[in-house]
Amino acid sequence: MNSQYATLLDNGPLIQVNRLSKSYSNGHGVISILRGISLEINLGEMVAVMGPSGSGKSTFLFILGLLLPASSGDYYFLGQDVLNLSRADQADFRRRRVGFVFQNCDLFENSTVYENLEFPLIYAQIERQERPEHIVAALERVNLANRLHHPANLLSGGERQRVAVARALVNQPQVILADEPTGQLDRQNGIMVMDYFNRIVSGGETSMVIVTHDPQVAARCHRVFSLEDGLLHEN
Numbered sequence: 001m002n003s004q005y006a007t008l009l010d011n012g013p014l015i016q017v018n019r020l021s022k023s024y025s026n027g028h029g030v031i032s033i034l035r036g037i038s039l040e041i042n043l044g045e046m047v048a049v050m051g052p053s054g055s056g057k058s059t060f061l062f063i064l065g066l067l068l069p070a071s072s073g074d075y076y077f078l079g080q081d082v083l084n085l086s087r088a089d090q091a092d093f094r095r096r097r098v099g100f101v102f103q104n105c106d107l108f109e110n111s112t113v114y115e116n117l118e119f120p121l122i123y124a125q126i127e128r129q130e131r132p133e134h135i136v137a138a139l140e141r142v143n144l145a146n147r148l149h150h151p152a153n154l155l156s157g158g159e160r161q162r163v164a165v166a167r168a169l170v171n172q173p174q175v176i177l178a179d180e181p182t183g184q185l186d187r188q189n190g191i192m193v194m195d196y197f198n199r200i201v202s203g204g205e206t207s208m209v210i211v212t213h214d215p216q217v218a219a220r221c222h223r224v225f226s227l228e229d230g231l232l233h234e235n
């Protein structure tokens with residue numbers, strides 16, 4: 001851990017969100033989805049967010065990943081005000097700090113597992129010769145190093161989800177934002193993915209926010225929140 005980073009950690013939580021709100025305009029008016037969310041997440045913490053369909057869970061994750069702008073509120077990441085970064089610095093933040101596991105695990109179907117994991121590294125300007133090491137290390141964490149050159153469209157459902165997890169890990173992000181990462185998995189694969197997640201955060205250098213409908217997934221997180229009527233409550 002470099003000294004600048006260690007100093008930042010001394011200054012407080014990894015993520016600090018204050019009174020975050022988000023409204024969408026849908027043609028007939030403005031609908032308020034998030035109505036003042038405040039939350040702190042420390043490094044090494046795994047947090048679950050539950051809540052009814054349409055309550056704004058994906059919206060909240062997208063804002064944390066700077067994939068969507070907030071309507072108002074503050075968001076500090078390692079003490080830095082990230083909502084007010086320039087567009088270029090926000091893109092840099094997404095490339096280096098955040099790993100995303102999307103709700104539908106959107107792999108590039110006609111590419112190999114290797115190519116799917118190489119994409120975020122290219123985007124983060126990691127040199128070609130350094131990429132295999134990162135890719136193999138991430139796949140080893142989800143027990144899929146034996147599928148390195150497999151086309152994505154020939155993977156099983158469980159394997160696809162594990163590749164999506166490895167892709168979120170490959171840049172060694174400080175936070176992984178996972179939207180229903182076990183939603184389409186059978187019980188055994190769901191447990192396997194949660195085992196990987198628990199191992200990843202146990203190193204203490206990565207945090208996780210997991211959106212889930214599954215109480216068994218939530219039970220394996222350090223803290224569990226419910227998002228309802230635009231507000232977040234700790235369970």
Ligand SMILES: Nc1ncnc2c1ncn2[C@@H]1O[C@H](COP(=O)(O)OP(=O)(O)OP(=O)(O)O)[C@@H](O)[C@H]1O
Nearest residue numbers: 024025026033051052053054055056057058059060
């Ligand atoms: N771009 C948009 N414009 C207008 N409304 C939107 C937009 N994106 C999302 N919404 C609405 O915001 C609400 C919250 O959506 P979101 O996807 O965050 O819900 P969710 O909690 O993730 O639901 P699910 O559990 O079904 O995935 C929904 O009612 C949705 O229709």
Ligand SMILES: [Mg+2]
Nearest residue numbers: 057058103179
């Ligand atoms: Mg969603």
